[in-house]
Amino acid sequence: MKVVKASILILLWCSQLICFSAGDPVLQSYEKLPDGLILKIKPAEKGQAQVVKLRVISDNIIQVVSTPQASLSEEESLIVINNEGSTDWQFADDKNTLEINTKTLNVKVSAATGQVSFYDKKGKKLLGELKETNTQGGNYKFVKYFSTDDSEAFYGLGQHQEGIMNYKGYQVDLTQYNSTAVVPFVVSNKSYGILWDNYSITKFGDIRPYKPLSSFQLYDNEGEKGGLTATYGYQNNSKPHVVKSENEIDYEFLSSLSNMPEGYDMSNGKIVWEGKIESDQTGKHTFLMPAAGYVKIWIDGELLLDKWREAWNPGFNIFRKELKAGTKTDIKIEWIPDGGQSFIALRYLPPVAKEMSDKFAFASEGGEQMSYYFVHGEDLDEVISGYRQLTGSAQIMPKWAMGFWQSRERYKTQEEIMTTIKEFRKRHIPIDNIVLDWSYWKQDEWGSQEFDASRFPDPEGMIKSLHDDYNAHFMISVWPKFYEGIDNYKMLNDKGLLYTQNIKNRERDWIGEGYVSTFYDAYNPDARQYFWGLLDKHLFSKGVDAWWLDATEPDILSNSSIEHRKTLMNPTFLGSATDYFNAYSVMNAKGIYEGQRAEAPNQRVFILTRSAFAGLQHYGAATWSGDISGRFDELERQIPAGLNFSLSGLPYWTTDIGGFFVENKYDRPEPKGEALEEWRELNTRWYQYGTFTPLYRSHGQFPYREVFNIAPEDHAAYKSIVYYNKLRYRLMPYIYSLTGQVYHQDYTIMRALVMDFPEGKEVAEIGNQFMFGPALLINPITEYKATTREVYLPKSAGWYDLYSGKFIKGGQHISADAPYERMPIYVKAGSIIPFGPEIEYTTQKPADEITLYVYQGADGEFELYEDENVNYNYEKGKFSTITFKYNEANKSLTIGESKGQFEGMLTERTFKVVPVSQSKAQPLNFNAQPQHTVKYTGKAVTLKLN
Template sequence: MKIRNTLCLALVATLFSFQQPGGKKYQKLKDGVLVKLEKPASGDPQYVKLRVVTDNIIQVSATPVEKFSPEPSLMVLENQRGKTDWKFQEKGETLVLNTKDLRVEVGAATGAVSFFDKNGKLLLQESNQGRQAFTPVTLGQEQSYRLQKAFAVDKDEAFYGLGQHQTGLMNYRGWQIDLTQYNSVAVVPFLVSSKNYGILWDNNSITKFGDVRPYQPLSKLRLYGKDQKPGGLTATYAFDKKTGKTPITRQESEISYEFLQDQKRFPAGYALEGGLMTWEGFLESDATGEHRFEMPSSGYVKVWIDNKLLLDRWREAWNPGLSVFKAPLQKGKKHTFKMEWNPDGGVSYLALRYLSPIPAQDQNKIAFASEAGDKMDYYFVYGQNLDGVVGGYRHLTGAAQVMPKWAMGFWQSRERYKTQEELLGVVREFRKRQIPLDNIVQDWSYWKEDQWGSQEFDETRFPDPQGMVKEVHAHNAKIMISTWPKFYEGIDAYKQFDQKGLLYKTSINEQIRDWIGKGYVSTFYDAFHPEGRNMFWDLINQKLYKMGIDAWWQDASEPDILSNSSIAHRKALMNPTYLGSAEKYFNAYVLQHNKGIYEGQRGTNPNDRVFILTRSAFGGLQRYGAATWSGDIASTFEEMGRQIPAGLNFSLSGLPYWTTDIGGFFVENKYDRGPMTPEAQEEWRELNTRWYQYGTFTPLYRAHGQYPFREVYNIAPENHKAYQSIVYYNKLRYRLMPYIYSLTGQVYHQNATIMRPLVMDFGTDKNVLNIGDQFMFGPSLLVNPVYAKNATKRRLYLPANTGWYNLYDGTYQQGGRQIEADAPYERMPLFVKEGSILPFGPELQYTTEKPAETITLYVYGGKDASFELYEDENTNYNYEKGKFATIPITYNEAKKTVTIGKRQGEFDGMLRNRTFQVVYVQPTKAKPLQYDAKPDATIAYSGSEKSLKLN
């Protein structure tokens, strides 16, 4: 795919050789308007350009110099302009562009842009708050600019999207969101508003959104020790009790152990292993109001302010995660503070910083601030609803493909199958137990210890990898394999890339060693280089794809060249890139890396749908057959709860395929250090049961993690309710395959979203704006994950203006209220929206085991309903050529009739005749979900429309 080239104003002097009436300088273009600012102040743009992309998408560009940079967009595709009959007019000091959907105004003197709907309602207005839009910055040998753009917004507006962030926030209003790629943070610079518009911020560098003021160290507050002594908190560093050493106590004004480089800041002679640290005393601010705190942390950490516990979490020592919390502080008042930290490892990370209350004049402002760029570029995307906004994003950045049908089944994974026999034994066991399975995953380190990047199996553990792949296929399963963009110094693949100058060399020059064995020096290839991408595909094609590997797991694609290194060092480790400085392109590595694999496989085998699972994301990633998982997360109920809003915001960012490690990746010592106590074992089983229940209704259904092993039969025996619940939901997923695969088709053909935040379907219900732990799975199913230990009830909200059926027993109740739903160990609360049609297929062991010759339609009355059944050839790209079929199914409440409409389209191997069995559920007539339920009506269908009345 070609990348859009931004207009280059090579003849700008000629372009502005005339003045418009009134002294204003502007030029009407064929697709917009170009404005030259009259008296730009330092840091202001010299030119602002508006381009009409479609009736609902406007591009805004600005430059501080005489020419727009010709630098291409990596996110936005070329030639995305749609047909539009827009009109231009001049109204005094204002230039106006009108489309069918929007009115856009730009100040002829200021360049400030405002967006209105077709009825004149203000949607969004630029407001740079008197700050510089462009600040010069030197990046090595390059000159560039820091960028900032602010907007005035409504006081009740909510904001979503921006990728995957695991702080537990659903609505970002009032917070700062850090758009920096990191293990468990996936950056997509597409913001979505509850007012049905989006902003695609077309910049590849590290960016902040929201309240973009820099976080301040604690030392900016007045700090007092627990003895009231001013100057800092009382810090106590207690040693492992076994050492018998006296704790170290000192006064500290900052808590900053965030990166590897900060480990030397601990007190001399202090060992983290087995230690416990506390900071105690008082905080005093010079402002009154809500103070927001940001804490990257690993290990066990608790924070109290005014004796209120604000944070209590655990994260694996080697992989810190970010938390945010807030506390009201009063000017001049001392607030008690206590923090307790058990690092839970020999190296661990912790920092704490804060933001003072948002100034009154900025309460209704948001901003983007980026580290580097030669121009400012963003797209305003409007929609009648949030599906329309997501559709506009995909219009700009590319359609998301229909994933292969097998990808929508269950994935079993483990860190890691250490031998060929281990992997094959799992596939055999699933088939023996008749537990549905479509995919098995080979994680990292299948190579010899010193051969990372070779993509070659260690023959002592994998004596016949070709035979292994064949046996997996013989069991009607697929296999995905982990490949990293990482190469050990000196191996053959390293030498091939190095000879062509396609490797980042800083880590080589610094001789940085990883954590494997004795430690090996490594680096990553430059994915921004076209030849680098081609060579990487050639490598995995020759070594793995030709062997029959079905899917690609792209780990560490942030890129994570050195985990927990400072951000400045991370940029140095990938500097320079083929396109320019790492500062300018830091967030886009994952996009280019996966572009090479997607284009490589499609070029090698155009008939085989690409499937990539990658640990990061960026704008446009969806066009490369890629899904994202939420990274190396912790195995706790608290962490599970954070996954839900993370995945929902990811979906609102326009990327439809997302998954999480069911059960969490890394576990606490009580689970993996020797035999589990009975209490720990039952907690482990409950955690996995609840996570499997939730994972059933994420776009991709996949279990993965470190020891203990994650296969259901390794979690609990068959007679245990954990085992029974996990298998129940697995089979429910497969029964729902006609529904799920239809949703997958709608992603491509209708720009649909599978995992849907409630604001997408119930945006007029203000109660849903902040709900981040419930969601719709497709148009019909309300999913309410249980993420509290020992819970048997789940408080949830039933959205207003519709009724809701309990999926399990069919009972009905009206929406618009909070309820306390039953949530026994074995079941997660699931509801069906009134006016829904749910298609259930046959019991399957894998997604394509047999065609759905009989489909049971559960019709939930009370309102009209519709559903479109989608089918295609399952594994190829013929759907792009029109080879697919849809069957419209409708229910008319007034007439009590169900209609199976005329089939549209066809494809090779299409099932031409089938039976629909209708089970009719009504508000006054509950019916439980039973796959063998006696139908209320049966329809023999051969492609022509058929209707019947239901009793």
């Protein structure tokens, strides 16, 4: 090891005319470690780093750790499970810069400041830290700025539903909410990622604090300074309750609703704020509005927002507007709360200062020290692979989970569940999983994990019948919530495994007259073990197949302020709620995953959780997008939300097809006339999209969500929904092969165009199209009565219309037909797609006959993957693959040798080969005459295609 004392270094540097002023940081010493470097620096300002450490994890992954304390903490990460450093690297010291060199990276560290810069082997700068400063970061504990440029785009960071694809220039709030899932991993189109190893509330990007509305100069309707004219009226246009001047709109949380005018009835309310705003800066202003109910906003006469969200679950909206300094600009906000308690607020960010326009940052409220991992790759797949190398692989989901799930809020009795599954089988509509949502327990026994016997007289028999008689699986909703006084509460409370503050506050929930409750502390390993024990005893032992983990933000008291939410989970077993606020969901999932694998080691765990965090993919878990509204504009926002979630390294994601909560026109008491037809079309378009998300499930409140309750058999909605359901099952060989790649090659199923088509700005902002695997370009319809949409066909050898087989050149925007029954789907030239037999559940019969559609025009390859479907034997090498290769030059298809083996695998099968070419369009038709029929016995076969 090499230690260089500060006096020697300073003398050496001064002899080279590299001396530092008294205000600059000064290196005291550095030490070369087997896996990296550690630098000790005398900071110029209090709060800056005294110690900086770099560790080489692999050729393409570097960890950077720093602390303003005198020494680093040895605390283990909650999310990084593979932290072993590498010894295969080289070191260089050119006096003022220390260098780490791996096979793919050159990392330079300023000896004076500890600032780190990352370069590829060609010398191209990928990322560079900037001088430490907290002036732009508010009261954050850790802030780290990085440089960027106009060509860069940022993705990932979990699931956010403002409708934004590229986060460059925006602030991303990494705070867990219902419908916001936080993953502190960002990827750049420059093929690197940053895993920010911190569990506290964090901001990414433009981290400046949002300003309140009062920071504008405000004018009311009469031109008086000081506020907007606020009219608290009613929807029936009766005399307003009150008209007054207001300079803030801040009804964001339960605590702020007390500021409503006394005696005002929100349930029938209509509030209008209007007047003028005047900024002291010229440029693009960014507005943030958390809102529920109906809201419209006009600035300078332009309608910038027209949205509805259920009153009890506000969503975030971001919009931008150019303003001119010193110019009065008209503003009008119209809000119909649409509920007895509803929420709204408005704040903004002024234009970014010129000196900050080429910077982005991470800023966190808490933590022991600053730690992040820089991950590089040749493409974004390699970057995501690096993330999973750190945080754990994503398992292969049980095959049944890739089929269709039916759910609703909620099946209230055993009879309703059985009647539903019987109807699916009677109609021959494919289904693999039926889901029981919350409140299957007695009303006053939330947390008992026991069925109410009056409504579910024989749950064990019900589950057995689902398995044996109907070939269906059963998932159940499980909350980390316990009512005060029930047996499970007493047991956990006696052991100190519950959060206690909500009990002390006597806060009541929304059931009946309300019950006092709290959550268990998932950060406590004993609490996780006991929680699993309850699930095992009362549910898993009865045959439950999978777990639906709700409210895992944790949502102990909905719509509480963030500070109040912290008090409700404070302290955690590991430390303060400030330090550990965001990671609850991954700890909760970890306990169930580890518990079930110990109890049933060869049954694949399946978890669906409402919240997410880095590392969740390692625990057999997927995420859904929360309690979203049933509207076309909400459907539109799901697409970039899901794509960014996938780019965060978590491959399994889904939405409530149809949206969870609906407007009154759909459910009071049920839709009729135009509302009914709009409801049917909304579901049709959502089912079309949902067919090509990683997990395919319908869920929501009334109206009932089963296809036969949406429309009759002769209706276009019914026909379309069933068509895509059956297409999903025909595609099962393709889809299950992708799940195999998720584990074996760290693949991503639902793929933003930026992953596969490095075309710069042309694809950087596209968030309403995506690739489903390597072959299928999916283009959802998100407007009512739309029959066309614009589609960008990326540059490639060309594209084929899936339905007609018609060829279209790439590198162009087209107007694609989108009749009610169909969503535009295109197949990339060079694709090989295996279609299986028609089935009604995923394992009804083996894929002994596969139709291979070969889309000519470019070389192509696809690997068919198979294993035992429901166990972990694939981790022991028990799986098989068959590689298909198409050669465009000689128009030949090779069906490769079968490799690998597992119990029950097919030794013989039939492949029917259907080529599709530019000169010969071949519609998708499973009854079409194949060009070749191959009796395959595991040996390689090469075919000439016409």
